[in-house]
Amino acid sequence: MHNIQVQLAKQPDGNPKASDFQVVKTDIPKVADGQFLARNIYLSLDPYMRGAIAGRHMGHQRLNQGDVIYGRCVAEVMESKHKDYKAGDHVVLEAGWQQFYVSGGEAADEIRKIDASIAPLSANIGALGMPGLTGWAGVEKLANPALGSTFVVSAAAGPVGGTAGQIAKAKGCRAVGIAGSDEKCRIVVNEYGFDACVNYKNKNWADELKAACPNGVDTYFDNVGGPMLDTITQQLNLYGKIIMCGLVSQYNRATDGAFHGHNMGPFVGKRAQLLGLVVYDYYAKMNEFMKAAVPLVNAGKLKFHEDRAEGIEKAPDHFVKLMNGQNNGKALVIIAPEKA
Ligand SMILES: NC(=O)c1ccc[n+]([C@@H]2O[C@H](COP(=O)([O-])OP(=O)(O)OC[C@H]3O[C@@H](n4cnc5c(N)ncnc54)[C@H](OP(=O)(O)O)[C@@H]3O)[C@@H](O)[C@H]2O)c1
Structure with a gap:
């Protein structure tokens, strides 16, 4: 063998x-x-x-x-x-x-x-492993979103974004996903049960996001970074939170390639809280995560x-x-x- x-x-x-x-x-x-x-x-x-x-x-x-x-x-x-x-x-x-x-x-x-x-x-x-733990920790340990608030997450069809949005939804938030195709948005809404999903490859996606978030964005769980972060920050409510989870739009850069730079003005103007998330900090909470996530899986509220x-x-x-x-x-x- x-x-x-x-x-x-x-x-x-x-x-x-x-x-x-x-x-x-x-x-x-x-x-x-x-x-x-x-x-x-x-x-x-x-x-x-x-x-x-x-x-x-x-x-x-x-x-x-x-x-x-x-x-x-x-x-x-x-x-x-x-x-x-x-x-x-x-x-x-x-x-x-x-x-x-x-x-x-x-x-x-x-x-x-x-x-x-x-x-x-x-x-x-996936949802019950490292990616799921990341989504859970971002929602429960960093964002702690209020009942009825609007929670937006990018790369929403993936295991981190999908888990984060479903946990926020289970906490009583309006969950809005952002994803890169109509098929992904179908998964996000029809399978994961988000309230809405916007395909950012559409030209008018920022307007579509505004329509999907009539009360503005209270929490943005960012898996992508780059220009999408700037666009969504414009729709962030005062004192809103941004969970800085991933920068996938920039991972394929050449070794010495440049990062996208951000104008920090809007973050200041919004009095935004930028909260960095590293899943390794939460490995010790795996049992707590499983206690929360397994019942959600069994109740059909956490799908993958x-x-x-x-x-x-x-x-x-x-x-x-x-x-x-x-x-x-x-x-x-x-x-x-x-x-x-
Ligand atoms: N902070 C932490 O500790 C931690 C832990 C785990 C994962 N993460 C991060 O969480 C994010 C999501 O991870 P995941 O495992 O759930 O991945 P995933 O969503 O299954 O896959 C990555 C997705 O990123 C999106 N994307 C956006 N811009 C892209 C670009 N320029 N090139 C390629 N893909 C792009 C694509 O979805 P769309 O087509 O929908 O845009 C792609 O399907 C990643 O940024 C990852 O690094 C962070």
């Missing part, structure tokens, strides 16, 4: 291309005392990986040719010589873009045991839409699609069937 890995072929220049990656067959390492072998089932593809590969993301070393690409997986323990894990356990761990991974249980592997009976396994890298590709060798193309904004929902790769 072999292990198929996806490694870096060369550093992407601008938007990543499939040829920046190489698919390689390797051996599966032997399991030593204190280790376990994980069979990866689902691989999460996330926008931060673009910066992580380039060494521009918190705590990630720049990758070199031949390095396995960073990535979090839902996995099953196949064989264990580790006291805390036994064969058959399900875990989420930082296993990289590959079929198998041997872990010594180190902190860097960010291992979390998961209960396969609570929700679909794949949800543990997935964009799946099948086979580890499809990961590069699927990542390229994500980084071009063409994913509809949580981007993931099915590496292996749930049951071996």
